[in-house]
Every structure is written in structure tokens, then in C-alpha cells.
Amino acid sequence: MPASEDVLRALAQVMAPLARLLLASGLDYTRLAAELKPLFIEQARLELLRSGQKDTDSAISLLSGVHRKDVREWRTNGLSGRIAQEMSISSQVFARWVQDPLYRDRRKRPKPLPRLGLAPSFDSLARSVTQDIHPFTALTDLLRLGLVTVKTVKGQEWIVPHREGFVPPPGSRDLLDLFGANLSDHAAAAVGNLLGQPPQLEQSVFAEGVTPESSRELGELARKLWAQARAEMITEATRRYAADQGRADATCRLRFGAYYWAEDVSQQTPQPDPTATGDDRDDA
Template sequence: MSNEIQKTLTAAILKLLRPLVRLLLRNGMSYGDFADLSRWVFMDVAEKEFTLPERKQSVSRISVITGLTRKEVSRLQKIETPDDSAIAQQYNRAARVIAGWLRDSRFHTSKGTPAELSFDSGVDSFTALAKEHSGDIPPRAILDELLRVGTVEQNEDGNIRLLMEAFVPRTGEKDKLHILGTDVHLLLSTIDHNLRLGDSDPRYQRKVAYDNLPEEALPRFREMSAKKAQALLVELDRHLSAQDRDLNPKVKGSGRKQAGIGIYYFEQDMASDD
């Protein structure tokens, strides 16, 4: 690695780590805990993604790539993989139900907006919605989760009303932290792909930003960007959902891929260190 690349990478990592460390400290994670996780990830990535063609990855090669001792590599390989698959499944199924509610006209009002739904009365009920879009997760479990995170509310008549146009938990730090891990992972994976293959196989990665804006300009931009971004996501969701084989088993094709678009809003004080 050239000296210039090293300097640029170091500066980028420092920028990346600052908000992450802020979050870790706020949630009580020490440097030691973070270092332990980092060592495990270094070992795991080297073991799975930096193999030589037609050769089994060895402890010695992992040690050379990562700088970890062979003893440390062997110890880390015995540690059970950190796993939040249960949270991921819960998040994905709930998000699918919300997306289905937004795009499926059977669950809309005459004006084309998401309707209030009874829990289990008829083909346009919440139960029907959940059964179609959440797989084998019971509708009551999906409803309980959506109520818990504040995405829907249930009125005195038992009807269910959508409060947010996406599954973004308003309560529950655990759920929000899961989204952090998932979304930042996907963004970094796209950046890594473009650094490696951007000339031949680029993935869309853009932003628009200005750095001398008055505070008074931001509320309007927040509102406008949220409205336009949501409309775009709903349109793209309609297209992708029609190709998803979980929702449409008759769709043919090879392999199994995940693809999507992520949109985020940001603002910061230019006097800060970030």
C-alpha cells in the first residue's frame, strides 16, 4: 500500500469511527469489547473472503493477512458467531407487511392511501395483509411488533391504523441498533464494490450536499426530501416486490440475490469535528 493510500485510508477510517465510537460509548461498550469484536471480524473476513484459489484457508495465512498471532486466530475460530438473525427476521417480515400495506390497493382507501384495517374481518383485514406478506409469522405476532415499535396504532374499535410509511422503530434501542448495523453494512459494501469494480460494474452511489446553509433553510428541505424520497421508494418497492420469489413463487430465474436502494438524510454543524 502506497503512503498516499495509507494516509487517505487512515483519514477515512477516523471519520467513520468517530460517530460509531460516540454511539458505542453512549451505549456502554468499552474499547476492550470493541477490540475483541474487531479481532473476530478480522479473522472471519480473512478466513472467508481472502482465500487462495483451490487452497483451503490456513491459520498461518490468516495470521499473515491480519497481523493476529496464530494462537489468537485459533482461539477466535472457536468462538461462536455473533448472531442477531432472530431480530433480522422480525425486522424483515414487519417491513414487508408495511410495504405491502403501502402498495397493495386491496388495503387502500378510495383515495389510494393505506386504510384502517380490522384485525381479521374479511379479505382486506390486517390478518389477510400479514398472511400475504409475512410468510409463516402469525398475524398477531406481527401486529404486536408493529404496536411495540410505534409503527401502527389500534383504536377502541380494534381497527389498526398505519402511522409511519416505513418500519422505523420509534421505541426500542435494540431495534434501532439493528437497523444501524444493517444499513451501514449495505452502504459500506456498495462503497467497497465501487472501489474495486467501479470502472467495470458500478453501483449507484450519489449524494447532494451544501456546506454553508442557514438553519432556516433546513425544515423545508427535510420535508421536501422526505416526501420525494418516500415516493421514490414506494415506486421502486412496487417493481422489486413483483420480482421477489417469496411474494411471487411463479417468478423464474437462477441464483438468489438481495438488491435495493437506501436513502438517508443528514445535517451537521460545520463547526464540529465531524
């Protein structure tokens, strides 16, 4: 088990960019502390149950550090309302588009499809994923997400995919949803490794002392490698998902990701304002 002080030092590094996001969004420490209460309560309860102890209010309060009255309120109001999101139908349609040879071009990229007609068409693609919703509904959501555009050629509508994948606009709800899901699962893998659970993949490559040009070129290489790995993973995950349907033990979920971050460390910390006094009180 890692030492408490070591954990706090590591978390300070993790929280620094998150604190920046909070402050940029108008959220201060008081608001964050209030939101953390139910998280500490829920995780304390799960930890007690994992260790075979009773999840009484007193036990949860002692382990979490949250006052008993807050624990009682949590009992009354239930859990915090966070809902695990399953992969949307529109995302499943786009994933099938990426991996199914019938809907890819010679370079194995998702190709433009006529909206209607026999396969390969967008209508046949959507119906190959589900019969529960109309293909137009899936198309509407893909348009909303920015995954496709519609072009009319000689009176026929064509659905054109954004082959680089989906990158929501900055500050959008869709990007925040991806942010939360990606960082949560990344943290879960890292924490599990720290606590001695069965090892999960959680590694990175680090380099320092390169030029901005090298940094940009390495960033392009990272995107190229990710595109290759992503396509292979989608193909295999889709095959296994289809094979596992209907099995009683098909209860697992997974996430596979990658990231790339580069910065100029010589300009990492802004210089302090020499006119600042550190005390805004009026001494008059």
C-alpha cells in the first residue's frame, strides 16, 4: 500500500491541470469540496463492503472523514445520480462503418455512402447495427456530433464521414463527457496497479530535450500510430461483441486509449507580478 504523503504528492500533480479547468469554468474550492462529499461517501462504503465490514453511518464517516449528518443525508437522498453511459447507437453505427470492409474504401477508410438503397448504403449500415431505431434517427445524431456531413450529388444524398474521427468543439458537453470517461478509466487502471490489483496496461513514453520541430513531428507520429491501433481494436472489439451477444457472462466493459502532451518547459511557470503585495486588505 503506498504511503499517504507519497499519494498526496502524486495527487497534487494530477490535480494541477484539473484545478486550472475548475477555475477557468468559474468553480472554486468550496464548490469542489461540496461535490467531493458524496464521492468519498460512496467509495468509503464500497471499501467497507470489499473488506467484509458493515457499512454503517459511523464506519463510513470514520473512513471518509465526512460528517455523520452528511452520510445520513446521502442515505436519504440515495446515490449522486451519476449514470454509466453505454455506447450510443450512433457511435456503434460509426464504429461499424470504420471496421466493416463492405463500407470501407481501398485504403480501409470509411467511404461516403448513398443515404438510401441496398448495401452498401447508410440505410443498410444503420440497420445492420439495430432494427430498433430508424436510420434517419442515427443520421441526425451523427450530424449533431459532427461525425458526418450530407452532400447532394445529381439529386442523390450522400453521407460523408469525417475520416479523422470525432473531435467535439472546445467546451462542449460532448467533449466534457469524453473527458470524464477517459480520465476516469485511465485513473482506475493506474489506481488498480498501485493497489496491487491484476496489472492493467498504463504506460507512456517520455522524452525531454527536443526541439519544437521534433515535438511537432513526434506528435504527428503519435496520431498515426493511434489511428492504426484504433482501427485494429475497433475491428476486433466489434467481432468479439457480436460473438459474445446472449452469453450470461458478457458483463465486462473496456476502454483503450492514448494521449500525447508536449510543452516548452522553459516557459512552464509564468513570472509573478512584482507589483503584487500578496494581501488585498485595505490597511487605511
